[in-house]
Amino acid sequence: MSDPHPARHAEREDKRTFLQKLAEFIHPGPDSTDELIETLAEAEDNQIINAESRVMLEGVIRMAEMTAGDVMVAAPRMDLIDIDAPFDALLHLVIETAHSRFPVYEGDRENVIGILLAKDLLKLQRAPELNIRALLRPAVFVPESKGLNDLLREFRGNRNHLAMVIDEFGRTAGLITIEDVLEQIVGEIEDEFDIAADQGDIFGLADQTYRVSGDTPIERVNEAFGIQLASDPDSAGDRAFDTHFDTIGGLIAHAMGHVPRRGEQHVQAGLKFVVLHTKGGAVRWFKVSPAGQGADG
Known part of the structure; x- marks a missing residue:
């Protein structure tokens, strides 16, 4: 059965005014996800939204194209x-x-x-x-x-x-x-193991051991514990000391040969590294102690 009022139906479909149509013709809206994200960046530049809002909105947009x-x-x-x-x-x-x-x-x-x-x-x-x-x-x-x-x-x-x-x-x-x-x-949801970066990356604990972030630079670990990791691999004779590893988490994972799991241990340079917490396939925190000292907590 045909619509007895086709003109009214068309009117309901498009209620934009002439000025709105003209504005959209002159400044068309985004036609793709990338253009929409660029529009959000412009909105941030123009102080319409703040950086946190832009990141979240981008996350919502990109999530629509992601799968489990x-x-x-x-x-x-x-x-x-x-x-x-x-x-x-x-x-x-x-x-x-x-x-x-x-x-x-x-x-x-x-x-x-x-x-x-x-x-x-x-x-x-x-x-x-x-x-x-x-x-x-x-x-x-x-x-x-x-x-x-x-x-x-x-x-x-x-x-x-x-x-x-x-x-x-x-x-x-x-x-x-x-x-x-x-x-x-x-973005990443912090938990009880997460500590702000400006609070440091190596913490002394009451049992004379240390909690060390997996993102801690190897140079920082060397300085804190008086050891020498990331030395010349040819002289060390061990790939685990290769200089292309920037963080202690990356070096230990390479030395173990797999993604470390919570509770696993590895001894290196006279220190025992016990995996306390992992997230996203990377070690977030180690518990570190001299190799002869228990550190399973």
Whole structure:
């Protein structure tokens, strides 16, 4: 059936005034994401918005083109719990990794059967007869191609804060949290291990050990501990001392041959480096002590 009032329909579609149409013809709006981001930069230059607002708005725009696979924690770096692990081992893993949620698997790491909230372990301490299976929350699975906008909407709607990411063959590719998504907008979310850069990078602790940021320049570590890292690799005979590493985190990761995990230890130049905290595939903090001294805390 035809519209009996086509003129009115057209009028509803375009309510712009002649002056608005003329202004848009003279100064057309952005036609692409890059042009829109350039417009935001101009708005900042003109003091219409501040730098923080521009960064967040850019994050929102860029996030619309990103998927779960772009920001997930890859499977090899995931901290998982074995459903059959003894309670003491389970508790140790929870304390060492300091996560609030853990995927739980049975038999094979690919067989994720649920999500365990760290706070729910308190129920086991109060009632040891409880079966850990009763504490598991349902696991949510999303494809690598899942858009971050849609994923954030789902996180907010179902109150889940973690999802398992699967590849095109149905295998576990990694995991993603609501924090991973939000950081694309607001930048890195600081936690209890994060200390402002102007507060320093090496801290003396009460037990005569030191907390050292993974971003600390090697020269700073050398000066603080009276050692000589990053010397000539030919004379040292060890690739771990290669001069192209600028930070202690990069040097230690190279020496270990893999991305360090929380709780792992490495001895170098007479010092024991214990990984305290990792984030985004990099070491955020080490605990450092003489190699003969315990530093597992």
